[in-house]
Amino acid sequence: MAAAAATPGFEHMGLDGRLLRAVAELGWAAPTAIQAEAIPLALEGRDILARARTGSGKTGAYGLPLLQHLLRRRRYETYVQVLETWLSAGAQDLERWESRAGPVLTPPDLPTLTKAHSSPSLAPEPPQGPTIRVKRNISERRTVRKIVPKRNKNLL
């Protein structure tokens, strides 16, 4: 698709660097006419009704702003969306679901959502080691902790 004559490059549109790299990899040196008009307006959040002939680059005209919007979404929104997808899919096994969705959710050159391990595990508790009792002396201003192994509990 030929770019519009004298059209500034994609880099002047405020597109995310990752999209600029993708566009360069596609060999798109400059936006087509419909892209040059539509992308800046779409990035501003304006509603657009556009018409251009087939093969004129309309897909990029709406696709690039759409991708930019998705890339800029806050992590929390993405997290909620991932959870909703997971729940609606009815997957029983989070690990299996992640192994399927992981490559889609976190392409190698995008910032990743790291998995948190703070939730309680459903796996049976591992055998406990020696019991350690903690005694706090709350009568003092500073909390004093005494850690006394069970075998020395007679010291308490």
Ligand SMILES: Nc1ncnc2c1ncn2[C@@H]1O[C@H](COP(=O)(O)OP(=O)(O)OP(=O)(O)O)[C@@H](O)[C@H]1O
């Ligand atoms: N800025 C650009 N520079 C060079 N090539 C481009 C550019 N934008 C799109 N193209 C290429 O032009 C071709 C046609 O683009 P595209 O399919 O987006 O057009 P379209 O207007 O959406 O077509 P249709 O009306 O058939 O849906 C594709 O091969 C696409 O990769």
